[in-house]
Amino acid sequence: MIAIYPLSDLPEIGPGDELSVLLHDALERAGLWPPASGDVLVVTQKIVSKAEGRLVDLETVEASPEAIRLSQDVRKDARLVELVLRESASVVRAAPNVLITRHRLGHVMANSGIDRSNTGSGEEHVLLLPEDSDASAQALRSALGGALAVVISDSFGRPWRHGVVGVALGASGLPSLVDRRGELDRDGRRLEVTQIALADQIATAATLAMGEGAEGVPAVLIRGLSLPLGDVGASALVRPLEEDLFR
Incomplete structure (x- = not known):
């Protein structure tokens, strides 16, 4: 039976905090340490980014002419748009109140994943994604002794669907993408396209x-x-540009 155990007694995370120590202590308090075989620790991108010092004060950001122009189209703070552009490889779509980009790590997402909610630092602060989410997951797993897998999660919207769902930005200790092509279904038919986004x-x-x-x-x-x-890290879940059929 699969069970999900919330860790709700963590303190507010700040830059430089030893996240692995705080998580280890929370797991111990919850009676979940030592890990069992197959355990996966899922942590939000927010606390990883906070610990890694990815919090930015908008007061320190100077908007470029490109960001100012684009901010008028999307009706967003030009300083925020500047950060979005710095974190992105390209702009996918821009419309009033909408700015979809391809993040430098390949994720197609709103505002390059930059968020104001639950930063714990006031309205003028925003939080960027980790520099390398797979590396962050690997470092966290190693610091916890390597006995459990780690997934760093975020929430994405999806094309042609309302609402957001959890996705894996980083992973270590499990195969993020499981390729079942070549296996047989119950009727003996060979699977041709089935790949499982396990980390997601x-x-x-x-x-x-x-x-x-x-x-x-x-x-x-x-x-x-x-x-x-x-x-296999979560980067394996990012579809290459040459396979993008919708642009």
Whole structure:
């Protein structure tokens, strides 16, 4: 049986905090340490970014002419747009109140993943994604002894669907993408296109306990999974540009 255990007693995370120590202590208090086989620790991007010092004061940002022009089209703060452009490889769509970019790590998302909510630092501060989410997941897993897998989660909207779901920005200790092509279904037919976004499925399951607002649950432990062998980061989930059929 799969069980999801919320870790809700973590303190407010700040730059330089030893996130691995705080998570270890929270797992111990919850009676979830030592890890069991197949355990996955899911942590929000927000607390990873906070610990890594990715908080930016908009007062320190000078908007470029390009950001000022684009801000008028999308009706957003020009300083925020400047940061979005710095964090992006390209602008995918721009419309009033909407700015979709391809993040420098390949994710197609709103505002390059930059967020104002739950920063704990006031309205003029925004939070950027980690520099390298897979590297962050790997470092966190190593600091926790390597006995459990780690997924760094965020929330994305999806084309042609309302609402957001949890996705994996970073992962370590599990195969983020499981390729089942070549296997047979129950009728003996060979699977031709089936690839499982395992890390995304885990992130979405964790979001059921984490919530999306003021719930204050920045990490969960998922227990009872039978994880396939392999260690493939979440970057494997990003579809290459040459496979983009919608642009």
